[in-house]
Amino acid sequence: MCCVTMSAGLRPLLLAASTNPTLRRELTHRRWPRDLALRFVAGETLEDGLSAARGLAAQGKAVTLDYLGESVTQEHEARRAAEVVLATLSRLSGEGLPAGVSVKPTQMGLGLPGDPDGRLCRELLRTIAAEAERRGAHVTLDMEDSTVTEQTVALVEDLIAEGHRNVGCAVQSYLRRTRADVARLSAVGASLRLCKGTYDEPSELAYTCAVEVDASFDDCAAALLADGTFPRIATHDHRLIARVKGHAARLGVSPRDFEFQMLYGVRTPLQDALLRDGHRLRVYVPFGDQWYPYFMRRLAERPANLLFFLRALAGSGRSGRA
Ligand code: FDA
Numbered sequence: 099m100c101c102v103t104m105s106a107g108l109r110p111l112l113l114a115a116s117t118n119p120t121l122r123r124e125l126t127h128r129r130w131p132r133d134l135a136l137r138f139v140a141g142e143t144l145e146d147g148l149s150a151a152r153g154l155a156a157q158g159k160a161v162t163l164d165y166l167g168e169s170v171t172q173e174h175e176a177r178r179a180a181e182v183v184l185a186t187l188s189r190l191s192g193e194g195l196p197a198g199v200s201v202k203p204t205q206m207g208l209g210l211p212g213d214p215d216g217r218l219c220r221e222l223l224r225t226i227a228a229e230a231e232r233r234g235a236h237v238t239l240d241m242e243d244s245t246v247t248e249q250t251v252a253l254v255e256d257l258i259a260e261g262h263r264n265v266g267c268a269v270q271s272y273l274r275r276t277r278a279d280v281a282r283l284s285a286v287g288a289s290l291r292l293c294k295g296t297y298d299e300p301s302e303l304a305y306t307c308a309v310e311v312d313a314s315f316d317d318c319a320a321a322l323l324a325d326g327t328f329p330r331i332a333t334h335d336h337r338l339i340a341r342v343k344g345h346a347a348r349l350g351v352s353p354r355d356f357e358f359q360m361l362y363g364v365r366t367p368l369q370d371a372l373l374r375d376g377h378r379l380r381v382y383v384p385f386g387d388q389w390y391p392y393f394m395r396r397l398a399e400r401p402a403n404l405l406f407f408l409r410a411l412a413g414s415g416r417s418g419r420a
Pocket residue numbers: 239240241242268270291293294295296297332333334335336359360361364365381382395396397399400403
């Protein structure tokens with residue numbers, strides 16, 4: 099059974115829009131898209147991210163802070179982003195907040211022309227991993243599109259082999275390769291974040307039907323709970339969450355030995371319910387002014403978000419430019 103839905107039809111369009119430089123320029127200079135993005139983004143500054151982290155910590159929620167940015171084209175942009183991540187780690191530990199960081203490899207220079215081996219990215223990630231370790235924090239490499247999947251998996255293997263055991267990455271259940279990646283990375287002790295996956299991928303590489311993506315998620319989650327290191331289950335899908343709880347109970351895995359993760363601003367009542375049930379819950383909190391691609395991917399995930407956006411667009415004549 100395959101799934102042709104409104105979101106399936108709009109998704110590729112919105113994902114294409116997320117990487118369109120003209121649209122990005124147009125929309126990021128206007129106030130109303132920025133105001134809408136704030137539903138999913140803590141704000142444009144580190145202070146905004148920290149403020150959200152404090153509020154969530156007060157509710158018993160752990161956090162992973164993500165300084166927004168990806169696909170940098172200059173070395174200095176990657177170095178600047180790494181500095182912000184280091185400052186984030188320092189502030190989080192200074193305040194004793196239960197938080198780690200999420201980092202995109204292409205934000206740290208992976209894929210920069212003239213650096214085919216990703217030397218800059220490795221150097222910056224090593225520095226971040228060492229600083230995070232010193233401060234007792236975990237680093238998750240976000241998983242981007244399939245052009246960098248193998249490099250990201252290899253980065254985690256290499257960093258762990260160098261002794262940075264506090265580094266893991268996200269894995270995407272929509273990719274056909276992911277069940278094998280789960281085994282490969284679990285073998286080196288990487289703590290993985292399992293998500294469905296958010297990019298537009300070809301059917302040779304990815305399941306395109308929701309039923310298959312869910313079955314793969316279920317399979318990977320069961321494997322992580324059985325053999326993985328502190329699994330991080332990232333979904334807002336209550337059916338999958340119920341299945342994960344079932345696997346944990348069957349395998350005798352305590353709710354303290356894995357965590358659920360959700361995105362800032364998404365399904366807060368479900369987050370609260372998991373906490374009340376005694377589960378660990380971590381919220382992914384993005385901050386920074388490079389919010390456009392992140393926001394467009396959130397729109398792509400849910401048609402209702404798009405309607406919200408279009409309504410604001412219809413009324414934007416009144417708001418004008420920021
Ligand atoms: P699904 O999309 O089926 O959503 C289930 C329900 O949750 C929806 O019916 C809706 O109610 C709600 N919901 C989901 N998304 C929503 C949204 N944007 N707005 C409002 N409601 C929404 N992807 C990736 O490729 N690489 C990565 O590194 C990460 N990292 C990551 C971290 C964390 C903590 C999470 C939760 C997710 C990611 N993702 C990701 C994104 C992930 O791959 C996926 O695109 C989204 O989580 C949506 O999938 P769900 O599993 O939530 O299911």
